[in-house]
Amino acid sequence: MEGRALKFGWLLLSLWLICIGLLATSYRSTSETKEQIYELGSGIQELRETLTFDSPYRTHMADTQALNIQLIYALRLQIDTHYKKSWFLPDIHQLLFTTDRFIEQTQIYLDNNLDLLNLVEQIRGMREGYKEQQSVSELYLRLSANVLDAMYSDNGSSPAIYRELDQVYYLSTKLPLQQRQDLQQVLAQISTVLGGYAQGQYIVDKLITHDVHAQIALQRNEFNQLLTRHIWLGILVSFLTMVGYLWLINIATGSVRVTSADLSNSQSQDAEAHESNKEQSHPPVVDSPVEAELGDPEIDFAKMLDSLNQDVESVCMLLEVFIEDHNGDVEKITSLLTDSPEEAQRKAHSLKGVGGNLGASKLRESASKVEIAIKEDITAVPDLLDELKVRLDNALEEARIFLKENAKVES
Missing domain, CATH: 1.20.120 (Four Helix Bundle (Hemerythrin (Met), subunit A))
Known part of the structure; x- marks a missing residue:
């Protein structure tokens, strides 16, 4: 009877270790995905806050917003890769789909703003190039003023702005060939950029109220519930294991006394194995930036x-x-x-x-x-x-x- 009880005890211990090991691995994987979703939500919220500024400030924050959207895209790829390697995680395909739509709409908005900044720089450069020819330089000044009006005035002034652009085009037809081509090329670019910029506020409103914010909150709630279920399941497995040991002790007392020291030693081994498994599941992370040693680096x-x-x-x-x-x-x-x-x-x-x-x-x-x-x-x-x-x-x-x-x- 003693040999059978000992075998059942080892079998019970092995099953407990396997279950706890699987639960610990699943808990770690779930927790990592949850943290990645939290970082994704933080990145999107940071970008969202920049969209609440007035249009002039938003336009000059285009480079920072472009860097933010690159980081959001990298987090999205990281979540997708980790999800494919994990088991028993909540379905995140809707989150990935919604995030992709958010990134696409944000990229359209950023492209419009970056095109606008490039247009302003181009007009300034052309104006400087023709500063010796006052009549041509004045036409570029009129273009700059009209672009500024189109960006920051109300919609009621739009007809007057486009009539002014038509007038500049008419005047360009009287210029020499090279000057006419330069000015008409800038006019064509202004028309394209202002058309895209006019959609900017509509896109901003959509981004501020985008479904991705609600989807991230929903996913975080689901992952929190799953982590709680892991804890309760671990407690249940440990409780059933303890009950099994008590039952083995009870049936073994009919033939052989199991001393309290033996039981204490077995429990100590269980606790050490559990602690060892937990320590292996959480290796230390060292965050120390190491920069490549190059004579004249490309990347700052x-x-x-x-x-x-x-x-x-x-x-x-x-x-x-x-x-x-x-x-x-x-x-x-x-x-x-x-x-x-x-x-x-x-x-x-x-x-x-x-x-x-x-x-x-x-x-x-x-x-x-x-x-x-x-x-x-x-x-x-x-x-x-x-x-x-x-x-x-x-x-x-x-x-x-x-x-x-x-x-x-x-x-």
Whole structure:
């Protein structure tokens, strides 16, 4: 009888350890996903708060908002990857779908604002270029004033603004060929940008009241309930195990006395195994930024860390997205030059924006040169692409080194 009771005791202990181990692993996975959703909600809420400012302030915060949306996208990818590797988690596909729609609408809003800022810079540059020709310079001043009116006046003044633009177009037809082409090109760009900007407030209202906020709150509640069920299930398994041991002790007393020391030793082993399993489930994390040692780096990691409050993990996520989305961009631009120059120009524009977000000023400047050359003199593009490839390859290599060094620190 003693041998049978001992075998049942070991079997019961093994089952308890297996159940607690599975519960601890599931609890850790669920908790990590919940924290990722919490970070996603915090990032979206931070972006949402910037949208409540008046239009002039929002326009000048476009670069910061672009960096925020990159971080939100990286968190969304992280949640999706972790979810695919986990079991018994609540369905988050609706959250991922809603987040994707939020990112798309935000990107449309940001593109409108960034196009507006580029337009303002272009008008200023053209005005400076023609400052020696007062009549032409005055036309660009009128364009600047009308763009400003369109941005910050009420809708009632829109007809007068567009009549004024028509008048400027009429005057442009009397200018010499080069001046006429420059002015009419700017007029066409103004029409396109103001058309998109007019939708800005509508998109902002949709983003502020977007379903993603309610969806994140719902998911956080579901994950909290699931974590609570894990705790209660662990208590239930431990209680049933204790009942089983008491039953074994009761039936074993008919033949062999089980001393209190034996029972205490068994319980101590259970507690040590449980504590050991918990410690293995939560390895220490070391957050210590390690920057790549390069002579003249492309990426300004210090600037990125400052903009993200020294959050190395967020910087690493942005760098992973950069490597994944922009590796081979120069080859893609080269292949698109003949078949689709507009798409090649958009690729260069996107790479320019990413360079600004990473603090890679040389990469941003090189991508800007390629973008302008595609529009104005496509024959100069091949030489510029060589420079862009060097810049991009250096930036990608620095990003990989940064990720590798930080992975060593964490391990």
